Amino acid sequence: MPQDITRVVIAGIDNEIENFSYTMQELKALAQANYMKVVMEISQKLPKPVSGTYFGTGKAEEIKNAALASEAETVIVNDELTPTQIRNLEKLTDLTVIDRTALILQIFASRARTKEAKLQVQIAQLQYQLPRLHTSSATKLDQQSAGGGYSNRGAGETKLELNRRVIEKRISHLKAQLKDIDKDHQIQRKQRDSSGIKTVALVGYTNAGKSTTMNGLLRLTGQEDDKQVFEKDMLFATLDTSVRKIHFKDNKEILLSDTVGFVSKLPHQLVKSFRSTLAEAAQADLLIQVIDGSDENARDMIATTEETLKEIGVTEIPMIYAYNKADLAGQSYPLLAGDSFTYSARDQASLEALIDLIKKEVFADYETHTYLIPFDQGRYVEALNQNAEILATEYLPEGTQITANLAQDLAGKLQTFLVQA
Ligand SMILES: Nc1nc2c(ncn2[C@@H]2O[C@H](COP(=O)(O)OP(=O)(O)OP(=O)(O)O)[C@@H](O)[C@H]2O)c(=O)[nH]1
Numbered sequence: 001m002p003q004d005i006t007r008v009v010i011a012g013i014d015n016e017i018e019n020f021s022y023t024m025q026e027l028k029a030l031a032q033a034n035y036m037k038v039v040m041e042i043s044q045k046l047p048k049p050v051s052g053t054y055f056g057t058g059k060a061e062e063i064k065n066a067a068l069a070s071e072a073e074t075v076i077v078n079d080e081l082t083p084t085q086i087r088n089l090e091k092l093t094d095l096t097v098i099d100r101t102a103l104i105l106q107i108f109a110s111r112a113r114t115k116e117a118k119l120q121v122q123i124a125q126l127q128y129q130l131p132r133l134h135t136s137s138a139t140k141l142d143q144q145s146a147g148g149g150y151s152n153r154g155a156g157e158t159k160l161e162l163n164r165r166v167i168e169k170r171i172s173h174l175k176a177q178l179k180d181i182d183k184d185h186q187i188q189r190k191q192r193d194s195s196g197i198k199t200v201a202l203v204g205y206t207n208a209g210k211s212t213t214m215n216g217l218l219r220l221t222g223q224e225d226d227k228q229v230f231e232k233d234m235l236f237a238t239l240d241t242s243v244r245k246i247h248f249k250d251n252k253e254i255l256l257s258d259t260v261g262f263v264s265k266l267p268h269q270l271v272k273s274f275r276s277t278l279a280e281a282a283q284a285d286l287l288i289q290v291i292d293g294s295d296e297n298a299r300d301m302i303a304t305t306e307e308t309l310k311e312i313g314v315t316e317i318p319m320i321y322a323y324n325k326a327d328l329a330g331q332s333y334p335l336l337a338g339d340s341f342t343y344s345a346r347d348q349a350s351l352e353a354l355i356d357l358i359k360k361e362v363f364a365d366y367e368t369h370t371y372l373i374p375f376d377q378g379r380y381v382e383a384l385n386q387n388a389e390i391l392a393t394e395y396l397p398e399g400t401q402i403t404a405n406l407a408q409d410l411a412g413k414l415q416t417f418l419v420q421a
């Protein structure tokens with residue numbers, strides 16, 4: 001963790017439509033996640049931002065003075081600002097102006113571990129910077145590219161144009177690299193699709209406990225420790241999608257995926273660049289929306305998740321509302337009421353109940369049939385043993401008689417051996 005924590009003022013416009021205090025609390029948490037100390041919160045009631053300066057000039061003056069008094073040199077604004085607004089506001093306040101988008105991008109950049117996540121964040125950051133080359137947030141980039149050895153500076157070309165070209169070139173280079181990685185993932189996804197295994201995705205607000213739930217389910221179903229995913233009490237601990245196969249005792253299997261969490265107004269550059277990571281949820285047969293039930297903003301967090309899912313085109317997939325951290329909320333658990341499940345990801349009984357719930361949803365279309373399979377067709381017996389829940393096996397003179405609970409597509413393949421009831 002950096003030694004000297006940056007002191008910042010956070011400021012926003014309350015248009016009295018959105019839940020302003022929720023988004024300001026988020027902004028504070030985001031700033032803290034970026035090792036900043038919020039020393040002052042300022043708001044202005046306005047139906048919409050002032051086009052050139054975002055805040056009114058009086059409010060800008062107030063921000064300047066508040067920052068001076070509390071020894072802050074940076075103001076973080078609770079919105080994505082236009083490049084002009086950032087420039088003008090910097091002039092008016094004498095402060096470094098960071099908008100919500102830049103802050104989120106910065107957090108993602110510091111969290112990215114895998115090559116794919118790093119590329120995705122870099123692309124989103126460059127795309128954000130492209131129209132903002134005049135603002136202080138672009139200065140760092142200016143400095144980087146200045147010493148970068150680009151000697152083909154055209155005659156009469158301004159530094160700005162040069163930077164623009166450098167950035168555009170970098171974006172397309174990074175995109176090409178990302179495409180290669182994405183191709184591999186698409187192949188893996190296709191293989192999974194054709195395997196017919198049902199997929200379940202954990203989705204939801206950041207820090208709700210998705211990864212903890214994933215790890216709990218993996219542990220309970222006897223997976224090796226090296227299959228565990230990273231869980232931590234911080235925003236955006238997970239920036240990649242992890243998919244794990246879970247094999248239940250009754251031979252049924254699912255693919256469970258854990259993915260990046262959401263926050264309200266997730267920057268469009270990130271949504272675009274993380275599209276393939278986020279798309280994992282779109283393929284799922286069942287979504288488990290993990291909610292931090294102990295958070296006072298849980299309702300808004302659910303709304304944020306649903307909006308984000310809609311934005312990435314995830315609609316009409318059955319969903320379980322999984323209210324996690326019931327131990328902190330002081331509720332009794334595990335408890336199922338309709339499609340709402342109250343639990344704690346740290347509690348074994350909760351995880352067992354969650355498994356039952358998942359199975360009930362995902363294998364609802366499974367059928368129970370009895371087959372008589374001749375002894376020379378042993379591979380079908382094997383297929384049943386591996387892929388179906390065997391309820392009874394009997395060895396008859398004509399072959400093996402098996403009663404099993406199985407998926408429809410497997411049942412289709414075994415139709416000829418069906419024993420009429
Ligand atoms: N007390 C309590 N803490 C929990 C529970 N479930 C998760 N946590 C904690 O909540 C924090 C966040 O958990 P994660 O599983 O990393 O959350 P996530 O949803 O994967 O978060 P992102 O990857 O950042 O989107 C961790 O410190 C967990 O230990 C729970 O049931 N009870």
Ligand SMILES: [Mg+2]
Binds near residue numbers: 231237
């Ligand atoms: Mg996680």
